[in-house]
Amino acid sequence: MINVTPIEIDQMMDWISSISEEDSPGTTRLLYKPSWVHAQHALRAKFEELGMKVEFDAVGNLFATLEGTVEPEKIIATGSHVDTVVRGGRLDGQLGIMAGYLAVKKLLEVYGRPQKSLRVISMAEEEGSRFPYAFWGSKNIFGIAKREDVENISDSDGVLFVEAMHKAGFEFLDGEPKFSKMDAFIELHIEQGNFLEKEGIKVGVVNAIVGQKRFNITLKGEANHAGTTLMSYRKDTVEAMSRMIVKAIDKAKEEGDPLVLTFGHVSVKPNTVNVVPGETVFTMDCRHTDQEKLNRFVSSVEADMKEIAKAMDIEIEIDMWMDEPPVPMDENIIGNIQKVCEDHQLNYQVMHSGAGHDSQIIASYVPTAMIFVPSIKGISHNPAEHTEAIDIVQGIQALAESLKSLAY
CATH class of the missing domain: 3.30.70.360 (Alpha-Beta Plaits)
Structure with a gap:
């Protein structure tokens, strides 16, 4: 089984969490702000160090791809959103990106290149914390975000959405989306509830988003x-x-x-x-x-x-x-994750998500599932948001082994 250590997890999370807009408790990284730009380009360098091909789409979603050796056109993807709420915790969104990074890194070290392509996505925005619009990142992957919905909106300082986007070096999607084709997507995320912690379970296999x-x-x-x-x-x-x-x-x-x-x-x-x-x-x-x-x-x-x-x-x-509407996850991907958990004796439970995630947008276009790891006291969107790295290990193992079963 793929081995990832708590120290590696903490190092990754400390690094990405330090890229913040303000020197205060928690992490603040709002869409198209300087800290957001810094984070996306720093992630680009991280993924390039692994030999992955890294590209941005028009609006600033980042796609890091490890090309497959047999069926490179088949893409098995993971990831989450890079933006945060104001003074948010160190896990929400960005854990899914760093978990993807660690999973691909370990798979590459142990098994070499996959037969199908592996992709980690750092989505531009999910939270709606700077501008009154949510899921800008995942909606643009599939070309369903509407230009007219954001052309005239502004943040609390009066900065127009379009002005901020252009200053960050990005533009509206023009034509067909380039990165919408995926054969599977798995998002790892903290639960943002206390079910897993209360029940002493390390991995939640999500079967639906409410x-x-x-x-x-x-x-x-x-x-x-x-x-x-x-x-x-x-x-x-x-x-x-x-x-x-x-x-x-x-x-x-x-x-x-x-x-x-x-x-x-x-x-x-x-x-x-x-x-x-x-x-x-x-x-x-x-x-x-x-x-x-x-x-x-x-x-x-x-x-x-x-x-x-x-x-x-x-x-x-x-x-x-x-x-x-509720969004069911893909039964085949759910079954795949369950089998991985059983084969490797991971402590898991099938459950639903009571919060919204990028996966609810993606699931309409790509076979999708989610993996949850525990949240201490269920606290999220708060500097007190925390999960011990030892309790994230099995979640990343479930992710890595699921990616392996789909791509190798």
Whole structure:
């Protein structure tokens, strides 16, 4: 079995994490910023040291390819995104790139060149942290990013997307994408949840990425004096919201895994201690791996909310502003990773992903699967994000052996 050491993992992660926009806790590397440019070109040099052919596409995705000796046109790929959130952790995204680097390095050292080509992709952007657009990297690989969606957007400093892209040395895709053809793609990523850590499992084999529906829900009642308005005469939107949330969460618990339901943001007007709240806006985020069950659950919750609002004489408006379908992973690639884990006695569990990843874009075009490694306390998008290198070893071994079985 391919052997990678915790020291090698830590060295790689310390190196890539040090390329950051600001000298503060965590790593900040936003799309087309100087630190992003530095990281992509530093990665280029790393991959070239292995004898890989390294190319950029128009928008700045990096592709490092170890050409196959028998069927070089067949491409087995891995990788993830190089951008981070502001003051993010040392693993999210970039671990998938460095895991790919280590896997290819070890395979080359032990087995020589593959029969099919191996490719590591450092995707330009996934997070949407600088500009209000996510998956710019993976969407451009397949030519599905729309120029008009980004031509007039800017970051928090007022820098236009197009201006930043040009300054970094890149341009919009013109014509057909050059790197869209792949025969398999495997993305290694931290779980960003605490299931693997809690269960003492080292490798998660991801079989699906959840679908997501997100809502803004507006309730309008009547603001009135907190001391003089009797309870029976109130049109209290916070009370209405509370009833709706309790009923919805009870239903979610009854439904059980893998459904999750979150009410994460609340805005109350007039938001004053001595006034009955006349308007409340709150969010709802619901996720499931099964589209039909997700649709059915959300419809049931919406019906409950409308019923409660009617009974309390409260106006309700439900706006669904995100509707992303679940994305199943490829059964053959999943089976391949499972067999590798069993053959090499790796400690694994088949599971789903509750967060979005580049793989959900890629899976529509290429047979795709994911490998998770544990996250301490499930913390991510935070300088405290951490996984002990010893707990990443088996994940990289699963990746390397899976690439070997597909490419050699």
